[in-house]
Amino acid sequence: PQAGSYLFPQLPPLDVGLNTFVRLLRHQAGVTVTPGTEFAPGSNDSIRLNFSQDHAAAVAAAERIVKMVEIYRK
Numbered sequence: 001p002q003a004g005s006y007l008f009p010q011l012p013p014l015d016v017g018l019n020t021f022v023r024l025l026r027h028q029a030g031v032t033v034t035p036g037t038e039f040a041p042g043s044n045d046s047i048r049l050n051f052s053q054d055h056a057a058a059v060a061a062a063e064r065i066v067k068m069v070e071i072y073r074k
Contacts, residue, residue, distance in 0.1 A: 008046050008048055013045075015072050021072060025065060025068055033048060033065070034048040
């Protein structure tokens with residue numbers, strides 16, 4: 001396809017800042033996301049997900065994100 005497939009989920013309050021959470025996702029869960037602040041300055045509570053990859057891989061990554069949110073949720 002000519003376009004990507006993106007979601008911008010809003011995160012619940014976390015015990016760590018957005019940029020720290022993004023780094024933790026990459027290093028601890030093997031998931032790379034983009035902070036929402038890259039797209040809108042006030043988006044401190046969102047991340048951008050690109051799910052235009054293999055469906056099974058995208059589902060597995062989403063499951064790992066949910067687990068990380070549960071760990072770092074306030």
